[in-house]
Amino acid sequence: MWEFLQTYGPRLLDGALVTCAQFILAALVACVAALAAGLGRLSSLWPVRSLSVVYIELFRGTSLLVQLYWIFFVLPLFGISLPKFEAGFLSVGLNVGAYGAEIVRGAIQAVPRGQWEAGYALSMSPAKRMRRIILPQALVLMLPPWGNLMIELLKGTALVALIAVPDLMFVAKQINGATFRSAEAFGAALVIYYLLARVLITPAMRGLERAMARRLGRA
Amino acid sequence: MDLSAYPLELPESDRPMVRFMNVTKSYGSLVVLDSLNLDIQRGEMVSVIGPSGSGKTTVLRMLMTLETINDGVIYVDGKPLTHMVRNGRLVPADEAHLRRMRASIGMCFQHFNLFPHMTALQNCMEGPVQVLGLPKAEARARAEELLAMVGMIDKKDQHPSRLSGGQQQRVAIARALAMRPRIMLFDEVTSALDPEVIGEVTQVIRKLVAEHDLTMLMVTHQMGFARDISDRICFFYKGRIEEQAAPEQFFTNPQRERTQQFLRAVKDAD
Numbered sequence: 001m002w003e004f005l006q007t008y009g010p011r012l013l014d015g016a017l018v019t020c021a022q023f024i025l026a027a028l029v030a031c032v033a034a035l036a037a038g039l040g041r042l043s044s045l046w047p048v049r050s051l052s053v054v055y056i057e058l059f060r061g062t063s064l065l066v067q068l069y070w071i072f073f074v075l076p077l078f079g080i081s082l083p084k085f086e087a088g089f090l091s092v093g094l095n096v097g098a099y100g101a102e103i104v105r106g107a108i109q110a111v112p113r114g115q116w117e118a119g120y121a122l123s124m125s126p127a128k129r130m131r132r133i134i135l136p137q138a139l140v141l142m143l144p145p146w147g148n149l150m151i152e153l154l155k156g157t158a159l160v161a162l163i164a165v166p167d168l169m170f171v172a173k174q175i176n177g178a179t180f181r182s183a184e185a186f187g188a189a190l191v192i193y194y195l196l197a198r199v200l201i202t203p204a205m206r207g208l209e210r211a212m213a214r215r216l217g218r219a
Numbered sequence: 220m221d222l223s224a225y226p227l228e229l230p231e232s233d234r235p236m237v238r239f240m241n242v243t244k245s246y247g248s249l250v251v252l253d254s255l256n257l258d259i260q261r262g263e264m265v266s267v268i269g270p271s272g273s274g275k276t277t278v279l280r281m282l283m284t285l286e287t288i289n290d291g292v293i294y295v296d297g298k299p300l301t302h303m304v305r306n307g308r309l310v311p312a313d314e315a316h317l318r319r320m321r322a323s324i325g326m327c328f329q330h331f332n333l334f335p336h337m338t339a340l341q342n343c344m345e346g347p348v349q350v351l352g353l354p355k356a357e358a359r360a361r362a363e364e365l366l367a368m369v370g371m372i373d374k375k376d377q378h379p380s381r382l383s384g385g386q387q388q389r390v391a392i393a394r395a396l397a398m399r400p401r402i403m404l405f406d407e408v409t410s411a412l413d414p415e416v417i418g419e420v421t422q423v424i425r426k427l428v429a430e431h432d433l434t435m436l437m438v439t440h441q442m443g444f445a446r447d448i449s450d451r452i453c454f455f456y457k458g459r460i461e462e463q464a465a466p467e468q469f470f471t472n473p474q475r476e477r478t479q480q481f482l483r484a485v486k487d488a489d
């Protein structure tokens with residue numbers, strides 16, 4: 001085991017770094033897409049609403065792998081070619097963003113009606129009410145489910161190995177192919193994925209939740 | 220609905236602060252307010268009382284334009300609130316007109332509805348800064364003055380979750396006043412409070428009546444308080460004004476059978 005890590009450790013680490021990069025970029029895409037589609041679903045303009053529904057339905061109703069292949073293999077046929085790295089995090093981000101949009105929408109709707117009305121009684125415009133009053137409160141409600149989604153997103157990034165993005169999963173498969181030491185190769189990947197989720201994502205989300213609670217004067 | 224019978228503007232000689240003119244409100248087939256006519260004069264304090272479901276809250280919410288109306292026109296300071304003039308005719312108001320008009324109206328809610336992510340001071344600065352465009356320093360000075368007026372200046376940096384109900388309601392009153400409204404609406408502002416803190420909120424309202432020339436419309440279940448501070452009592456019953464009179468007259472010599480019943484029932488409950 002020790003000599004396996006000595007030999008392949010650096011490559012696994014490189015793979016883990018690529019996974020981290022994919023994770024961060026996909027998370028950004030997911031945040032933006034979720035916010036846009038979540039707000040879009042609640043828009044009073046029907047074209048905006050329909051566009052959001054189509055996006056959410058399309059990306060929640062089909063598998064991430066198929067979406068990944070579409071973006072990487074099919075879009076070029078329509079003249080949109082993305083490098084594999086970009087195709088990777090974009091697919092994962094858009095897929096998770098569709099789930100995130102429902103979280104955003106649910107959280108916005110869960111903010112008590114009285115908050116809208118209080119902002120209305122102060123003559124705030126709809127946009128100001130959303131930005132200054134509703135979203136900050138919705139954000140607090142979103143965080144716990146959003147934390148789960150981020151862990152799903154990390155796991156989802158493993159699929160980018162299938163379009164040859166050299167992430168952790170890709171490296172593990174390569175090592176396995178070269179050495180047939182499946183237990184060590186995939187065992188190492190398993191542990192690293194677990195550590196990324198438990199040591200990085202979970203504490204980061206907890207920290208955010210605590211910071212939010214402080215802003216509400218609850219801590 | 221035919222709007223040609225309604226004036227585009229009330230004449231100088233007959234211009235109450237608020238006029239409900241044949242205002243009807245219904246939810247589906249349920250008629251909540253039936254052709255309401257009600258004037259409120261400048262600086263007048265009118266208390267609205269009546270049994271649950273009689274439409275008291277709805278009157279306030281329509282004036283705040285939180286509810287649309289099905290028929291009639293509401294005028295504020297002689298100008299149509301629910302409608303606007305276009306090509307010499309009244310048409311339903313658009314969002315911009317409503318926002319402009321409701322700037323002169325403030326409202327306090329039964330459940331306070333303070334913004335939980337802001338301190339008391341920030342709650343009171345939000346409207347002036349974001350809506351009126353006041354510089355921060357000026358908004359802060361105004362907010363602090365009002366928080367002092369309601370006796371909450373030493374809690375100005377607390378979030379609502381750290382305040383008692385009575386304290387939250389006083390901050391909510393300061394928040395509404397910070398917009399310098401000419402009309403204030405109070406919807407059962409003491410109903411969600413523990414008995415021992417009701418006094419601190421009614422004290423603030425008494426002060427407003429005594430020291431400001433605000434026009435006020437207040438829904439309340441506190442008969443003694445309404446009698447003390449109102450210029451007029453309006454008794455609502457099933458979406459209509461059953462009786463209205465000056466408080467002395469109203470409480471000592473109610474004319475209508477329903478009013479007498481209601482006052483008896485309220486007295487028995489005490």
Ligand SMILES: Nc1ncnc2c1ncn2[C@@H]1O[C@H](COP(=O)(O)OP(=O)(O)OP(=O)(O)O)[C@@H](O)[C@H]1O
Nearest residue numbers: 246249251269270271272273274275276277278438
């Ligand atoms: N959004 C709504 N949809 C349907 N019906 C409603 C709605 N809001 C109010 N109502 C109905 O309108 C009527 C008047 O309600 P309103 O809240 O004005 O009464 P109220 O006099 O304030 O009563 P309370 O003393 O209980 O507060 C009630 O019958 C109520 O059920």
Ligand SMILES: [Mg+2]
Nearest residue numbers: 275276277407
């Ligand atoms: Mg009510």
